[in-house]
Amino acid sequence: MTPEQLSTAIVGALTDLVDSGALTLPDAVPASVVVERPKSKEHGDYATNVALQLAKKAGLPPRDLAGLLADRLRATEGIAAVDIAGPGFLNITVEAAAQGALAAQIVEAGAAYGGSDLMAGEKVNLEFVSANPTGPIHLGGTRWAAVGDALGRIFEASGADVTREYYFNDHGAQIDRFSTSLLASAKGEPTPEDGYGGAYIADIAQQVMQTEPRVLDLPDDEAQEVFRSVGVNLMFDEIKQKLHEFGVDFDVYFHENNLHESGAVKRAVERLTDLGNTYEKDGALWLSTEQFGDDKDRVIIKSDGKGAYLSGDLAYYLDKRERGFDRCLIMLGADHHGYVGRMMAMCAAFGDKPGENLEILIGQMVNLLSDGQPLRMSKRAGTVVRHDDLVDAIGVDASRYALARYTSDTTIDIDLDLWAKQTNDNPVFYVQYAHARLASILRNAADLGLSAARGDAFDPSLLSHEKEGDLLRALAEFPRVVAAAAQLREPHRVARYLEDTASSFHKFYDACRVLPMGDEEPAPIHAARLLLVEATKTVIANGLHLLGVSAPERM
RNA sequence: GCCCUCGUAGCUCAGCUGGAUAGAGCGUCGGACUUCUAAUCCGGUGGUCGCAGGUUCGAGUCCUGCCGGGGGCGCCA
Numbered sequence: 001m002t003p004e005q006l007s008t009a010i011v012g013a014l015t016d017l018v019d020s021g022a023l024t025l026p027d028a029v030p031a032s033v034v035v036e037r038p039k040s041k042e043h044g045d046y047a048t049n050v051a052l053q054l055a056k057k058a059g060l061p062p063r064d065l066a067g068l069l070a071d072r073l074r075a076t077e078g079i080a081a082v083d084i085a086g087p088g089f090l091n092i093t094v095e096a097a098a099q100g101a102l103a104a105q106i107v108e109a110g111a112a113y114g115g116s117d118l119m120a121g122e123k124v125n126l127e128f129v130s131a132n133p134t135g136p137i138h139l140g141g142t143r144w145a146a147v148g149d150a151l152g153r154i155f156e157a158s159g160a161d162v163t164r165e166y167y168f169n170d171h172g173a174q175i176d177r178f179s180t181s182l183l184a185s186a187k188g189e190p191t192p193e194d195g196y197g198g199a200y201i202a203d204i205a206q207q208v209m210q211t212e213p214r215v216l217d218l219p220d221d222e223a224q225e226v227f228r229s230v231g232v233n234l235m236f237d238e239i240k241q242k243l244h245e246f247g248v249d250f251d252v253y254f255h256e257n258n259l260h261e262s263g264a265v266k267r268a269v270e271r272l273t274d275l276g277n278t279y280e281k282d283g284a285l286w287l288s289t290e291q292f293g294d295d296k297d298r299v300i301i302k303s304d305g306k307g308a309y310l311s312g313d314l315a316y317y318l319d320k321r322e323r324g325f326d327r328c329l330i331m332l333g334a335d336h337h338g339y340v341g342r343m344m345a346m347c348a349a350f351g352d353k354p355g356e357n358l359e360i361l362i363g364q365m366v367n368l369l370s371d372g373q374p375l376r377m378s379k380r381a382g383t384v385v386r387h388d389d390l391v392d393a394i395g396v397d398a399s400r401y402a403l404a405r406y407t408s409d410t411t412i413d414i415d416l417d418l419w420a421k422q423t424n425d426n427p428v429f430y431v432q433y434a435h436a437r438l439a440s441i442l443r444n445a446a447d448l449g450l451s452a453a454r455g456d457a458f459d460p461s462l463l464s465h466e467k468e469g470d471l472l473r474a475l476a477e478f479p480r481v482v483a484a485a486a487q488l489r490e491p492h493r494v495a496r497y498l499e500d501t502a503s504s505f506h507k508f509y510d511a512c513r514v515l516p517m518g519d520e521e522p523a524p525i526h527a528a529r530l531l532l533v534e535a536t537k538t539v540i541a542n543g544l545h546l547l548g549v550s551a552p553e554r555m
Numbered sequence: 556g557c558c559c560u561c562g563u564a565g566c567u568c569a570g571c572u573g574g575a576u577a578g579a580g581c582g583u584c585g586g587a588c589u590u591c592u593a594a595u596c597c598g599g600u601g602g603u604c605g606c607a608g609g610u611u612c613g614a615g616u617c618c619u620g621c622c623g624g625g626g627g628c629g630c631c632a
Contacts, residue, residue: 338627
């Protein structure tokens with residue numbers, strides 16, 4: 001009996017009460033009710049507050065309504081006990097057999113367990129990282145690489161059609177500064193004003209000259225164009241490669257330049273003008289975003305005739321919508337949150353629904369600590385913490401897990417010393433160790449010629465130990481956790497859940513012997529526990545997969 | 556000045572979108588390995604949930620105002 005089934009049973013009990021005239025509700029019976037796992041064991045396996053929620057509407061004291069429901073629920077198969085507690089909570093205890101049956105269902109479902117059709121039919125575009133090809137990926141981009149990709153996996157598990165997209169900023173002044181910096185470096189000149197410094201500029205410049213040995217014989221403007229095109233491609237290849245090694249691959253790399261060259265910007269501007277949402281002032285073209293909630297109106301075509309930065313975003317958004325995406329999610333660093341207002345206003349100006357057709361997620365900053373000290377945060381020296389600073393120090397699995405473990409809207413400090421440790425201080429190892437331990441039990445079982453109970457040979461009522469019940473209830477939570485992670489766009493819930501589940505498993509392992517000891521004859525309890533082990537391994541593997549973290553068979 | 560975000564145990568953070576006595580991990584103190592991985596488990600320790608009001612049966616959670624940290628407020632990209 002899962003929480004979902006229990007919820008259905010409670011709705012059924014409410015419906016029966018209404019049908020029999022014992023209960024009168026002004027509105028329809030709710031489609032589902034909240035079933036939660038109580039913090040205290042004294043409050044049963046599951047608890048619901050429906051009686052408190054509906055008491056006023058029903059015109060009954062909460063405890064009386066709870067009493068009516070309790071009588072109905074006690075007659076329900078699989079429910080062992082129902083208690084009324086406090087102001088009107090229903091505390092429900094589930095029969096071991098009804099609970100244990102889940103182990104077989106999980107093993108049966110395999111990799112599909114935890115998924116749903118919650119987002120079936122939704123075509124979702126996830127835009128993240130989108131780091132400028134003017135330098136190596138920064139840590140902010142890495143955070144979204146981990147979180148955005150995990151979110152994509154969670155959406156896919158929820159039935160959505162997901163496209164991962166990278167907006168490639170290869171247009172405008174930043175690229176010009178990049179190319180002049182490369183040219184200057186190649187000629188042995190100092191970094192120009194507003195240019196990019198750093199060792200990677202010299203590296204790229206050298207690589208360009210290897211590809212195009214005679215580039216410096218060209219006039220400066222032509223040489224700069226060579227450095228621009230070749231340099232950007234080299235930088236972009238490196239970024240792609242780094243992300244690939246990080247386990248993140250995009251379906252679409254969208255070039256901003258295309259929007260300007262294809263006339264998409266022009267078309268987007270015309271569309272907004274047709275809708276009456278633009279006007280001319282001071283020689284520039286403005287988008288009236290203020291009427292849609294922005295702080296003020298924004299220039300989209302500058303008085304020199306060039307598109308303002310926002311014009312690319314307009315065209316890009318329109319392009320995504322024309323490609324059939326109902327939901328466009330954009331993940332930005334906190335340093336760009338000032339964009340949210342105008343982007344949402346832009347969405348509304350197109351006649352779309354902000355928050356529905358367009359969602360913007362903001363990720364706060366990430367700091368790295370080593371020996372308790374922040375890693376190179378000197379803005380003055382122009383050194384920024386980069387993707388490699390994290391991944392080279394602690395590896396891909398720990399990096400992805402560490403970044404996906406926290407809500408995106410809080411600033412995080414990643415202690416490199418902690419995450420590099422191979423001890424239980426380190427959450428990713430704690431979870432991965434549980435998986436390896438599970439795998440080990442199954443290997444040992446195979447060596448003994450034992451296999452998990454299947455079909456009628458499985459007696460779920462044997463899984464009646466307290467720790468077995470705790471573990472089963474943890475496993476039963478997984479679909480709800482994945483659904484919440486999808487709906488709230490919060491992958492960290494999966495990581496926290498895995499830590500809880502790993503803990504439940506370790507406690508089970510400590511209390512319940514799975515395999516026969518010594519000369520002991522194999523018994524049904526061993527086969528039943530082996531099935532529980534398989535189910536647990538399935539859940540932890542599925543959860544780690546959603547985060548893009550490996551599930552090792554051995555450690 | 557305005558906007559966004561955060562403030563929960565000594566430290567790092569959860570808190571299921573309003574529920575019961577606020578939870579983990581680390582740290583600290585003390586226990587548990589002849590048998591499935593001790594990278595584990597068990598117990599003790601630890602709190603004015605930034606502050607003050609409000610909403611209601613009930614607030615860490617919602618509203619308002621302060622305080623404090625971080626970020627952002629260009630016809631830059």
